[in-house]
Amino acid sequence: MKETASQRKKDKVLRTSMYVAVLIGLAGFLIFSILAAITFGNADLSLKDVYSVIAYKLFHIKSLSAYAEGAVHDVVWLIRLPRVLLALAVGMALSVCGVVMQAIVQNPLADPYVLGISSGASLGATLAIMLGIGSFLGGNSVGITAFIGAMITSFAVIAIANMGGKATSAKLILAGMAVSAVCSAFSNFVIYITNDKNAATEVMKWSMGSLAGASWTRVGVMLPVTLVCVAVFWTQYRNLNLMLLGDDVSITLGTDLHRLRTFYLIVASVMIGFAVYCAGVIGFVGLVIPHVVRILFGTDHRKLLPLSAFLGASFLIWCDVACRVILKNSEMPIGVLVSIIGAPCFIYLLVRKSYGFGGAR
Structure with a gap:
């Protein structure tokens, strides 16, 4: 009995050590991804130019004052860096929302758009583009109306x-499907009657999604x-773990999941709404990333949330890099590329007989 307890303790220490090592590794890879992604783009800039601009802007080194303005400064500081940081934020938001949505609805196929939020955002954007609704908001009218559409749909x-x-x-899944169908129908109706x-x-x-509109304002x-x-x-990981067990079990343990589920859905909707506002509709990130992490580290949300956040951020950064370099003098929509990568990965997860929701084997 003592040997068994000792072995369990050793296994726990080993798993914790592996988790910490992977977390630090992913954090380091994310930093590397940010620094590397800034060097990619249609403009041919040297590494020295790129990092000199960043060094001057961050530390105001006098010897680098030549990079305080000009074309190189604008490309690096006003275009590339905000775009990379926006990819980080959106990727992190979508992957974490995927984790939370899958826990809320207890469905492995759930992602940030499963409850019709994507369709609501698309309807808002369609009304802004086709009918000019929200035009008084200026250049951000499409993004803002899409955000409003996402939030209204959530509520x-x-x-x-x-x-x-x-x-x-x-009931949440069924309500989401119904609302999504209504929003999609209205979007198609508006497109049809305007005939533009x-x-x-x-x-x-x-x-299709894009990070081309990135700016420091949106990053901020x-x-x-x-x-x-x-x-x-992350502070709610215990309750998220409890949601996987179901309402009946939670009631016996003295926890009311109803209020928590509503609160989590509102918070997740805020993240999704802002992500849609900044980057349009990008699918599969919140669907695939949580499953990949679960395969390796199981269902504990204390580990699942930070690992998914770092991995999702790095994933979207490199997808955006690929979108900028695959087509010469052009840019592939990031939603298209993510779907091309995400769909086969998810199909592979589905056909794995040893894999089940939550990483059960």
Whole structure:
């Protein structure tokens, strides 16, 4: 008995050590990804030029004052770095929301858009592009109306799921499917009746996702929102673990998942809304990344959330790099590339007989 207890203690220490090592490794890889991704782009800049601009802006080194302005400065500081940091924030938000959504609805196929939030955002963007709704908001009208659409959809799903009793995971999924169908129908109706091919093309491009509109303003909004929401979810890892066991078990343990589920959904919707506002619709990140992490480290959300955050951020950074370099003098929509990568990966996970939701083998 003593030997068994001692062996369990050793195994626990080993697993903890592996987790810490991987977490540090992923954090280091994320930093490397940021520094490396800045060097890629259509403009042919040397490593010295790129890092000299960053060094001057961060530390105001007098010997590098030549990089305080000019074309090189604008490309690195105003275009590439904000884009990389926005990819970091959006990738982190989508992957963490995927983890949370899968716990909320107890469904391995859940992702940040499973509850119709993507369709709501698309409807908002469609109304802005096709009908000019929100034009008084200026250049950000499409993103802002998409954010509003995502938030309205989220609250509508919550309201519908709570009709006739408390919301459950099954009711949330069904409500999300219904709201998503309605939003998609209205979007298609608006596109049909306006019969504006140029605007329809713009809607299509927006729905494919892009980080080309990155700016320090958007980074200043998206990054703090993401970090705060991820921190909130990390403090709730025990309740997220409990959600995987179901409502009946949680009630016996004295925890009401109904209020928590609603609160988590609202927080996740805020993250998704801002992600849609900044980058359009990008799928599969919140679906595949959590599953990859679960295969390696199981279901404990204390480990799952930070690992998914780092891996999702790095993944989207490199996807954006690929989008910028695959086509010469052009750019592939990041939503298209992520789907090309994510769909086969998810199919592989589905056909793995040894893999089940939560990493069960």
